[in-house]
Ligand SMILES: [Ca+2]
Ligand SMILES: [Ca+2]
């Protein structure tokens with residue numbers, strides 16, 4: 001074994017005929033020669049996270065820790081390791097302050113050759129797991145595009161819906177048998193979301209059938225269902241609807257309806273069929289639904305029975321039949337707070 005000082009103090013040593021003025025440089029030299037530094041400093045020195053005074057003014061890498069050795073089980077690459085980190089793994093090669101192996105799994109550098117990737121980094125849409133949390137491009141998504149001209153290119157109108165009017169989208173006209181919807185034309189995973197829509201329903205007491213925010217697994221073809229489902233009929237998935245037609249056993253119209261899967265529930269709300277703008281906010285998290293109308297909460301932690309997150313599309317639809325009315329959507333915004341990926 002080669003001689004080495006463990007004091008941490010600067011010293012001059014001859015190694016393989018080369019004068020090494022500092023222990024740091026000595027270890028670096030050994031590493032560069034392919035000699036495991038642990039052989040020399042086993043149980044005594046770890047690799048340091050940041051430059052120390054001895055590093056001042058040079059660009060040595062990797063750097064060396066003169067502190068106490070690690071003894072705990074470490075983690076590497078996001079998985080628990082069965083052994084302590086070996087010496088080579090305790091090198092902060094890219095000098096971003098994190099190593100490829102660490103006791104705390106949250107501190108593991110998932111790419112020790114990329115200084116932009118490390119725990120605590122900001123995730124961005126670049127195909128990399130910047131923050132080393134195990135998910136690539138898990139960027140919280142805020143989706144908000146104009147429904148008035150110029151209309152955001154993400155919006156797709158189907159059925160009788162018309163985008164880009166002065167009030168946004170007109171989903172149905174005051175005419176028999178109209179159905180229409182607007183969809184954000186990119187798929188997202190519906191595990192948790194926070195959606196707010198601004199809608200208006202024609203002031204027509206004998207109108208029908210209503211409008212709905214829907215999140216569905218597929219838009220199908222032509223991407224809009226029958227009027228007998230607020231423009232969502234046949235698409236599956238889930239919806240929160242303003243129902244404007246009172247069938248037997250239902251609350252006075254308009255009322256709130258939550259349906260899809262094994263869920264079918266109604267809730268009483270104030271009259272929003274008055275030709276004015278109203279807001280609907282819907283949040284879903286861990287299979288629990290909350291709904292606000294005009295900032296008042298009418299559905300609180302409603303359990304969506306057997307809800308399983310799925311990937312699909314979200315939008316706002318409306319429909320009528322032999323009874324009918326006009327429906328409008330002037331604004332709609334969706335947030336996926338848990339990180340859903342980049343906006344396509
Ligand atoms: Ca690193
Ligand atoms: Ca890194």
Ligand SMILES: [Ca+2]
Pocket residue numbers: 123128129130131132133134135136137138
């Ligand atoms: Ca990530």
Ligand SMILES: [Ca+2]
Pocket residue numbers: 123124125126127128129130136137138
């Ligand atoms: Ca990324």
